[in-house]
Amino acid sequence: MPPKSRAEAMGETREKLIAAARKAFAQKGFSAASMDDLTADAGLTRGALYHNFGDKKGLLAAVVAQMDGEMASRAQAVASQATDEWAGLLAEGTVYIEMALDPEVRRIVLLDGPAFLGDPSQWPSQNACLELTKQTVGRLLEAGRMKPVDVEAAARLLNGAALNAALWVAASDEPRSVLPKAIEAFHVLVSGLLLDPGQA
Template sequence: MEPSKTRRRAAAAARSNRERTETTRRALLEAARALFVEKGYGATSTPEVAAAAGITRGALYHHFADKRDLFRQVLDAEAAAVREDILAADRPGLSAQAALIGGAQAYLQAMTVPGRTRLLLIEGPAALGAQEALAIDDANAGRTLREGLAEALGENAVDCDALARLMSAAFDRAALEIDAGGDAARIRQTMLWTINKLLA
């Protein structure tokens, strides 16, 4: 067989293996997310996740070290999706203040995805501990908030790290209130009023 054909077949086989691996991993993450939302972290077992994904338990442990690792990766994906929605709201030409307000609205909307508030704000801190859950937020929505505040207010005007942590807590509380059936329009309006007061 010609060397070029051999290389092409090897490349195609490697690509096929990568695709199968990614499909398996995605199925496990989707099954785990559904179960963690429905039952909570503590009541969900890895055999249940494997069965829901139609994959062996051994395959699950090939992709994830343990249930905690699987859960952490589910949370990472949720937090990254929130961050992407916030970044998508920052259109070219927006002022720093308008971008901050747009990001605030995007965060509250992103957190209305079914199960997301429970995963990130309830199950996450309970299963991983407050510090690790905060680290996930700091790398995603917390980071966008900190950067937005620094740009809108100026680094020297205030301790932006401290302000971002306080505002992040307020946004999380707003998301929890909305998830619990609170008046979403009123809560959003109140959060935007708070930001406008900060920027005044």
């Protein structure tokens, strides 16, 4: 077997650090996870962490990006099973909100992420979701399913509603009781965009 290239070795190091950090952040939270927690499990040094991510916050950003991407993929997979594009849009937002009950998602993405990385709507992973929502909204407008509205405005408000509902659920002392209220309100708000609300 030929020796690994520098790029392959760096990629493996990054993957190990992200996996170790994801485990530590889920168990202890970002603040309580020590640099040793983040490197020892991966069998690496602090130097490897600094070289690949700059600092602990940079590593958190990488973990959040990975998890946010997984959340988006899961939501899109559910949406693809829906009966039509409008039902898919609702399903995608709903499953995103439901993921706030996942302990790992709740702690890392929805609690520590905003606390230490700032406004989630500015994260690159969220911008990728926004682009997909814009495409869906555009198709629904062309099909005459939605009221005439600016595509980007509608997409940003749809994504924002799902994200803020998930943040509310995650921050709640009673997330399981808050979840159905959040989903019901999300459906009511989103259905206001339908040309005929009775189709929701």
